[in-house]
Amino acid sequence: MAEEFHRIRRLPPYVFAEVNGAKAASRAAGDDIVDLGMGNPDSPTPPHIVAKLIETVQDPRTHRYSASKGIPGLRRALAGYYERRFGVRLDPETEVVATLGSKEGLANLASAITSPGDTILVPNPSYPIHQFGFIIAGASVRSIPAVPDETMLQALDRAVRHSVPKPTALIVNFPSNPTAYLADLDFYKEIVAFARKHEIWVMSDLAYAEIYFGDKVPPSILQVPGAKDIAVEFTSLSKTYSMPGWRMGFAAGNPQLIKALTRIKSYLDYGAFTPIQVAATAALNGPQDCVQAMRDLYRERRDVLIPGLAAAGWDVPSPEGSMFAWAPIPERFAHLGSVGFSKLLLARAKVAVAPGIGFGEHGDGHVRIALVENTQRLRQALRNIRGFLQNDNAAPELEDIKP
Numbered sequence: 001m002a003e004e005f006h007r008i009r010r011l012p013p014y015v016f017a018e019v020n021g022a023k024a025a026s027r028a029a030g031d032d033i034v035d036l037g038m039g040n041p042d043s044p045t046p047p048h049i050v051a052k053l054i055e056t057v058q059d060p061r062t063h064r065y066s067a068s069k070g071i072p073g074l075r076r077a078l079a080g081y082y083e084r085r086f087g088v089r090l091d092p093e094t095e096v097v098a099t100l101g102s103k104e105g106l107a108n109l110a111s112a113i114t115s116p117g118d119t120i121l122v123p124n125p126s127y128p129i130h131q132f133g134f135i136i137a138g139a140s141v142r143s144i145p146a147v148p149d150e151t152m153l154q155a156l157d158r159a160v161r162h163s164v165p166k167p168t169a170l171i172v173n174f175p176s177n178p179t180a181y182l183a184d185l186d187f188y189k190e191i192v193a194f195a196r197k198h199e200i201w202v203m204s205d206l207a208y209a210e211i212y213f214g215d216k217v218p219p220s221i222l223q224v225p226g227a228k229d230i231a232v233e234f235t236s237l238s239k240t241y242s243m244p245g246w247r248m249g250f251a252a253g254n255p256q257l258i259k260a261l262t263r264i265k266s267y268l269d270y271g272a273f274t275p276i277q278v279a280a281t282a283a284l285n286g287p288q289d290c291v292q293a294m295r296d297l298y299r300e301r302r303d304v305l306i307p308g309l310a311a312a313g314w315d316v317p318s319p320e321g322s323m324f325a326w327a328p329i330p331e332r333f334a335h336l337g338s339v340g341f342s343k344l345l346l347a348r349a350k351v352a353v354a355p356g357i358g359f360g361e362h363g364d365g366h367v368r369i370a371l372v373e374n375t376q377r378l379r380q381a382l383r384n385i386r387g388f389l390q391n392d393n394a395a396p397e398l399e400d401i402k403p
Contacts, residue, residue, distance in 0.1 A: 033346070037368075039324065049280075069098060090222075098250055099261075102238075116138035124361065124362045169200060177359075184219065188219060188223070211239060211321055211322055232261075243283070246276050248276060306318045315328075329356075337357065338366060354369075
């Protein structure tokens, strides 16, 4: 018998597990770890959403199987959000499907549209499911630059001219996890024109649409005329309404892609628990002051973290959006790579971050810092980091790092 199944062999070891193991060992030893590693919102879900869940779950009729594509009211609510926020009109019946979080939707759509050997274009670094959803489905991934500028557009042109077979799909994700890059509508116009010309599907991950800190408001690719011909977009309630554990997301856009995703989901699940879908409808249709409060909270944390790191001697770009800072490893520690530096930061500063290589090999010069602790804990982390950077000038070798 084979030691490992074919699809599992195509998945590398989960690099976050090594840092998570060191983190667990440190906590078991009694260390107080400030965990800025996982993008797991720490704020409670707004009370009116929780109240709607409680109200709905009291009705035993909601305990039965739900609708795989999402209850009608929820799909209408998502269409209403798109019209209010982006000026995009969606048909809730043919252009919207509810998913168990955007991650599940991306993976299942990859499975629905991919043939073995297909070539998929994915930014590197990017969120792991963007490439591995297609790798699991049997595709080959070609990396492209992650910055939404002319360099990415030129790489797309080269990919079409030199890939065999020709690429069938492209992933975009702005505001980006992990890099926090934002794209504007002019960039999306270039993407749509390119994809329509070369008959390439586009999957846009817009999970962080509502986390932005300046005048640059993240657009939807569906705002571009003709985008629905080739694009589908994934959104999520996880970050917008602090609902990560509720697993509620959506795909919207091209009817052919929505139909494919709906069909494959019909074989795999019966949809989210109905009370969760009803509560998600209340989130989208209800008061939105909680979204602004969430945005203000992450901005406040960013404005503590970034200047604090600079004062400690670590220059990190200030993100314009998302809940992450994409931090270049200080030069004297660059030889450690992102896993080694993450383990060193955990051991010496008692701060956990995510190693950049977990998002692709081109992320190995960075670590991702998540804004998921309150300002008091962030200041504690900054004190620890300052002490580490000021006192640890030896830049140890990998074998010298111990949790």
